[in-house]
Amino acid sequence: MYKQSEIQIGKSRLTEGIIENLKTIFKTHKVVKISVLKSARNSRDDVKKIAEEIADKLGKKYTYRIIGFVIILRKWRKEQR
Numbered sequence: 001m002y003k004q005s006e007i008q009i010g011k012s013r014l015t016e017g018i019i020e021n022l023k024t025i026f027k028t029h030k031v032v033k034i035s036v037l038k039s040a041r042n043s044r045d046d047v048k049k050i051a052e053e054i055a056d057k058l059g060k061k062y063t064y065r066i067i068g069f070v071i072i073l074r075k076w077r078k079e080q081r
Contacts, residue, residue: 005029011039014050019057026058026075034071041069 005025009018025032034054036047044066051064051071060079065072 005031006033006035008035008037009040009050010037013040014053019054022054022058022073026062030075032073034073036069036071044069047071 007018007021007025022032034051036050040050041047047066047069051066051073054071054073055062055064058073061076063074063076065074
């Protein structure tokens, strides 16, 4: 089984603090669930944009999957793209 952590993105949307927090979490976890709250989105397209932005800022070792309004972010050993 893998370790998992959860964070939330609110009305301030994606900030450098969230990116730094994710980098810290990924030192001990392989998977992070990111809940996108209503104040940060209007539609599922907004969730996809946030997920793409997070993946771009973290690098090529990270992939994401969107289920509803939750982004499941995974770190791999090797680059995926």
